[in-house]
Amino acid sequence: MSSITETLLQLKDKNITFDHENISECVIRHKKSLVLYGKLTYTPDCCPNCHTTNGIVKNGTRQSRLSLCQISGLNAYLSLTKQRFYCKICQSSFTAETPIVDKHCFITNRLKQKIMDTFTETISETYIAKQHNVSVHTVRRIVDKVASTLKVNHNTQLPHHLCFDEFKSVKSSDSAMSFIYCDALTHQLIDVVHDRKPSTLLDYFARYDTQTRKAVKTITIDMFRPYIQVSKQVFPNAHIIIDPFHIVQALNRELTKHRVHVMKALHQNNRRLYNKMKRYWKLFLSNTDTLSSYPYHRFPLFDWMTHTQGIVDYLLEQVPELRATYDVVHQLRAALHNRDFDRFEEILIWAKQEAISPGLRRVLRTFKGYLPYIKNTFIYHHLTNGALEGINHKIKVLKRNAYGYRNFSHFRNRILFMCKLYVPYTVPSTSLVA
Structure with missing residues (x-):
């Protein structure tokens, strides 16, 4: 074989x-x-049937058309004439084999590798098959065959810091939500479980030995109470951390709900004020230190020059029933941002005396119930579920591009391919953890 052909086609035989x-x-x-x-x-060295070294003669050829990677945008094939052999000892015939393609297969291993490279993207298998000139069933077989090498080995060690979360599952699953967890430091996906029921998770994590589970130091979760129950039973030495994103999300959600409730009362009586609150809704959620007090500008719906801080102050003056909820939400967010747990706890105590919305009052009661775990949020401030939320977003995009999945096992294999096929060599330093 010429070196040029070997290099260009990567057919090294x-x-x-x-x-x-x-x-x-x-x-x-x-x-x-x-x-x-x-x-x-x-x-040949010997007969594959009787393993004799003598008595093998050539016995014609067999033609095979092998699929290659595209060349200059065109589909490429290799019409390979394979030598046939005949063994005089056992009277059996066999065909010459090559490492560039599996036995009884007509798709080269290099093309399979190129197909696997595309599994890291959030594109459908139909599109992958079309781009590589193979059938959809071929793509699915590659996914299911190779994904077994990416599945978790329960005999290995778990990372010291874990993140728990869930995503919407498929119809074939027993539960509406499937469980997913990853390494909190390297952000590498570990595994996907078909549902998030406590019984299922207890059985799953029981496959790890006791010493491995005792070595886990922290678990970052959202405010889903079954995760706390499972973590305490399975990981006795782990500190449970509430993800700060979900704390801020709960506060913002109740502030938005209360603002919309107030706006509905203004819809008929004061349409101009209603339009202003609707147009500048983002300013209510902006951090107070990002609101500017200068310079003055012209803003739509305002007859005078003002600034973003002036807009918020004006709207809160016009709607005083929103002031208490706004102040409590932003003071809690500021305490979380400044990592001041004492201030956060102090606000939870005096906020119940304020005229806040019923929804926010319910959220604050929830925070009090999770207060020991929220305290860990302030201690381990570098550990969040942000990476896992990003993986969940990729899963959502993958499912949307594929117009949904029916089989959970195949969907899980595709997720493992997308997130675990290539693992980066660099690992973040553990010094980030308090």
């Missing part, structure tokens, strides 16, 4: 001889394609 004078262009499957020609022959 010295037993293949290419016909460089005969490269044709023809139509295959209604598409213009390139066809290369080659011959595979060698002297």
Whole structure:
């Protein structure tokens, strides 16, 4: 084989001889394609049937058309003439084999590798099959066959810091939500479980030995109480951390609900004020230190020049029933941002005397119930579920692009491919953890 062909096609088999004078262009499957020609022959060491070294003679050839990676945007094939052999001892026949393609297969391993490379993207398997000129069933077989190497080994050690979360599952699953967890430091996905029921998670984590589970130091979760129950039973030495994103999300949600409730009362009586509150809703959620007090500008719906801080102050003056809820939400967010747990706890105590919305009052009661775990949020401020939320977003995009999945096992394999096929060499330093 010439070094040029070996380098360009990545067909590294010295037993293949290419016909460089005969490269044709023809139509295959209604598409213009390139066809290369080659011959595979060698002297076999022994008969694969009886393992004798003598008595093997050549016995004709067999033609195979192997699918290659695209060349210059055209589908490419290798018309390979394989040598046939006959054993005089056991009277059996066999065909010459090559490492560039599996036995009884017509898709080269290099093309399979290229297909696997695309599994890291959030694109559908139908599109992958179309781009590589193979069938959808071929793509699915590659996913299910190779994904077994990416599945978690319960005999290995768990990371010291874990993140728990869930995502919307498929119809074939027993539960509406599936469980997912990853390493809090390296952000590498570990595994996906078909549901998030406590019984299922207890059985799943029980596969790890006791010493491995005792070595886990922290678990970052949202405010889903079954996760706390499972964590206490399975990981006795782990500190449970409430993800700060979910704390801020709960506060913002109740502030928005109360603002919308107040706006509905203004819809008929004061339409101008209603329009102002609707247009500048983002300013209510902005951090107070990001609101500017200068310079003055013209803003739509305002007859005078003002600034973003002036807009918020004006709207709160016009709607005083929103002031208490706004102040409590932003003071709690500021305490969380400044990592001041004493201030956060102090606000929870005096806020119940304020005229806040019923929804926010309910959220604050929830915070009091989770206060020991929220305290860990302030201590381990570098550990969040942000990476896992990003993985969940990729899963959502993958499912949308594929118009949904029906089989959970196949969906799980695709997720493992997307997140675990290539693991980065660099690992973040553990010094980030308090």
